[in-house]
Amino acid sequence: QKEVEQDPGPLSVPEGAIVSLNCTYSNSAFQYFMWYRQYSRKGPELLMYTYSSGNKEDGRFTAQVDKSSKYISLFIRDSQPSDSATYLCASKLQGYQKVTFGTGTKLQVIP
Amino acid sequence: EAQVTQNPRYLITVTGKKLTVTCSQNMNHEYMSWYRQDPGLGLRQIYYSMNVEVTDKGDVPEGYKVSRKEKRNFPLILESPSPNQTSLYFCASKGQGAFHEQFFGPGTRLTVL
Numbered sequence: 001q002k003e004v005e006q007d008p009g010p011l012s013v014p015e016g017a018i019v020s021l022n023c024t025y026s027n028s029a030f031q032y033f034m035w036y037r038q039y040s041r042k043g044p045e046l047l048m049y050t051y052s053s054g055n056k057e058d059g060r061f062t063a064q065v066d067k068s069s070k071y072i073s074l075f076i077r078d079s080q081p082s083d084s085a086t087y088l089c090a091s092k093l094q095g096y097q098k099v100t101f102g103t104g105t106k107l108q109v110i111p
Numbered sequence: 112e113a114q115v116t117q118n119p120r121y122l123i124t125v126t127g128k129k130l131t132v133t134c135s136q137n138m139n140h141e142y143m144s145w146y147r148q149d150p151g152l153g154l155r156q157i158y159y160s161m162n163v164e165v166t167d168k169g170d171v172p173e174g175y176k177v178s179r180k181e182k183r184n185f186p187l188i189l190e191s192p193s194p195n196q197t198s199l200y201f202c203a204s205k206g207q208g209a210f211h212e213q214f215f216g217p218g219t220r221l222t223v224l
Contacts, residue, residue: 045215097205
């Protein structure tokens with residue numbers, strides 16, 4: 001079983017839709033939860049991260065962590081064609097450098 | 112501009128021909144990693160380095176070597192490449208501490224025939 005599981009998609013939505021991307025994880029000791037965005041032919045870049053449980057909002061993006069169910073979510077409001085990319089969730093232990101990634105969900109926002 | 116650079120970006124080679132993929136960062140980061148990305152398997156860590164002369168295996172180290180003689184450089188060496196090492200490779204770096212953003216290079220697409 002992978003430590004971080006993610007539905008690979010692809011997910012196709014119309015412009016303006018609310019997008020929900022989800023991951024589950026198995027290691028209850030994970031404390032940092034991240035979302036990376038990867039455009040085609042580019043390296044991943046950090047979108048946002050949260051520490052422990054709770055929500056974090058940044059513009060149209062909201063990251064949510066529920067440690068009781070080991071569930072990580074990313075919500076994108078008013079999705080734009082420029083949001084079309086692969087989104088990778090990731091987790092790490094406090095005090096350790098290693099980051100464990102999900103397989104990524106490919107999102108396409110259709111104009 | 113803060114960045115991680117990798118070279119080459121694309122490489123086609125044959126089985127058994129030694130190759131090196133270079134990685135360099137200009138952010139004075141202590142921690143550097145190599146990942147490979149494969150469909151359905153995601154990003155998997157090959158090797159990492161906590162600082163100069165300190166390297167350790169990641170999740171899939173077989174068939175790879177690394178060295179860290181200078182803080183900014185972290186080359187990935189394939190002594191005898193095989194077709195199962197055909198993949199997309201990323202170098203990454205980050206600062207030490209509670210949480211620091213990990214910066215990725217642009218990737219190297221390697222094909223081993």
